[in-house]
Amino acid sequence: MSNDAVSAAKAAGDGSSAAAAPDPLAQVAPEPGSAKPDPILVADDIRKSFGGLRAVDVEHLEVSRGLITGLIGPNGAGKTTFFNVMTGFDSPDRGRWSFDGHPLAGMPAHRVARRGMVRTFQLTKALGRMSVLENMMLAAVDQRGERFLSSLVPGLWRGQEEENRTRAEELLARFKLDRMRDEYAATLSGGQKKLLEMARALMAQPKMVMLDEPMAGVNPALTQSLLGHVKALRDDEGMTVLFVEHDMDVVMDISDWVVCMAEGRIIAEGSPQSIGTNKAVIDAYLGSEHDEPAAEDTA
Numbered sequence: 001m002s003n004d005a006v007s008a009a010k011a012a013g014d015g016s017s018a019a020a021a022p023d024p025l026a027q028v029a030p031e032p033g034s035a036k037p038d039p040i041l042v043a044d045d046i047r048k049s050f051g052g053l054r055a056v057d058v059e060h061l062e063v064s065r066g067l068i069t070g071l072i073g074p075n076g077a078g079k080t081t082f083f084n085v086m087t088g089f090d091s092p093d094r095g096r097w098s099f100d101g102h103p104l105a106g107m108p109a110h111r112v113a114r115r116g117m118v119r120t121f122q123l124t125k126a127l128g129r130m131s132v133l134e135n136m137m138l139a140a141v142d143q144r145g146e147r148f149l150s151s152l153v154p155g156l157w158r159g160q161e162e163e164n165r166t167r168a169e170e171l172l173a174r175f176k177l178d179r180m181r182d183e184y185a186a187t188l189s190g191g192q193k194k195l196l197e198m199a200r201a202l203m204a205q206p207k208m209v210m211l212d213e214p215m216a217g218v219n220p221a222l223t224q225s226l227l228g229h230v231k232a233l234r235d236d237e238g239m240t241v242l243f244v245e246h247d248m249d250v251v252m253d254i255s256d257w258v259v260c261m262a263e264g265r266i267i268a269e270g271s272p273q274s275i276g277t278n279k280a281v282i283d284a285y286l287g288s289e290h291d292e293p294a295a296e297d298t299a
Contacts (some may be wrong), residue, residue, distance in 0.1 A: 018185075025064060025257055030270030030278075033060035040208055040240050041086065041117070046095035048081055048264075055081040056092070057264040059164060063208075068234050068241040070272070073261035074285050079244045080122065082261070083125040083210055087119045088112040096251040097130040114141055116207035122216060128186030132177060132196060135185050136168035137161075139203035164203075170296060171199045173228065191222035197228060211243035215250055223250070230254055253278065260285060 028034050039062035048056040053159075056078040063069050071079050084090035085099060088185055097107050099117050127135055143160065151157065172178040175195045180188065181215035188196060194214055201209055214230070215223050233239040245251050251258060251272060258275040260268040262284040268275060275281055 025068070028257075030268075030274045032266045032269055034062070034269055036062040038065045038256065039063055041097065041099050041242070043097040044095065046082070046085060046097065047093045048078075048085055048090065048095075054264050056083065056085060058095075058261075058266055061259065061266060063240065063242055065067050066234065066238050067242050067256040068230065068243070068254050070255035070258045071242060071261065072246070072248070072251055072258060072275075072285060074075070074279075076263075077285075079261055080212055081264075082242065083119055083212055087114075087117060087141040087210060102167050113204055113206070116204075117210065118195075118201045118204050118206040118208075119210035120197045120201055120212055120214060122213045126185035126188065126196055128184060130185060131182050132172065132185050132188070133165075133181040135170055135196060136172060136200055136203055137164050139200040140164040140167070141204050145157060168203060171202055174198045176225070178184045191218040191226075194218055194221040194226065195222075195229075198226070202233075206239070206281070208240040208242065209254040211241065213244050213246070215245060215247055227254055238273055248276075 001241055015246045024037055028036055029276045041061075041063040043058055045060075046056055046058040047054065071082075073079055081090065086099075086104070088104070088107050088111070091106075094194070096103065097271045098104060099112070099115055103113060104115070104117075112290065127138070143157070144166070160272070169178065169181065172181055175198065176193060177188075177195055177199065185193070185196065194217075198209075198211070198214065205220055211230070214226055218226060227250065230241060230243065233241050234256075255272050258270060258272050259266055260275060260278070267280045268278045270278065
């Protein structure tokens with residue numbers, strides 16, 4: 001689904017009935033490797049091993065444009081390794097993948113980000129001895145002031161730097177970090193660092209954001225704020241989101257589609273509702289008690 005289609009669907013839903021917007025995945029088969037309408041990320045035959053352990057063994061995966069896809073699975077399933085391969089932080093043993101129609105195999109991480117696919121990390125990567133605002137401005141792409149020759153001529157980069165500063169301050173206000181703009185990033189709480197990392201990712205003006213456990217270690221109140229921000233990426237900006245998460249309440253709340261990995265493989269795909277009742281997912285990840293009624297308290 002293109003950004004125009006996302007906008008049109010959202011506009012159609014701005015009236016009294018949000019249900020008027022059709023589900024773009026309604027006709028997609030809930031099975032591993034299913035084809036999607038207008039996929040923005042397509043991965044084929046991805047293999048990555050560490051010694052004798054095959055961490056990723058993905059035959060085929062498509063991620064739909066303009067929607068939120070949740071990636072779930074037990075610890076050690078290969079989710080983060082898959083993220084690392086897709087974004088150029090790790091090299092696969094074999095495989096091919098494309099983003100927005102462009103092949104990415106062999107491309108380093110900084111060039112992947114310039115293509116419009118950025119990611120966050122399980123452990124936040126804030127530069128603690130720089131201010132919150134400086135962390136933001138550092139993430140802007142194609143800064144003329146970073147080139148040696150043009151840096152010697154302020155007139156070539158000063159206007160761009162002011163634009164970057166304005167965008168950074170707008171994002172900090174959006175994520176309610178503007179009052180911390182001049183504080184060292186190291187002074188932020190764990191939840192605030194998660195917000196900063198998400199805001200900093202948006203400085204690159206990406207087409208797709210990959211969030212690795214964005215809610216981990218965040219208090220319940222801040223979790224609700226983060227959930228709202230993730231939904232806004234899709235609803236307000238037509239952005240594609242792929243996120244790893246263990247909290248199934250979060251997954252069910254914000255996902256349009258869910259992919260489940262186990263032992264490096266994709267074992268199931270489908271809507272949040274179908275994944276919640278999928279036997280392969282229950283056996284590998286959710287546990288049998290997820291699908292059983294709670295026993296009555298006879299005490």
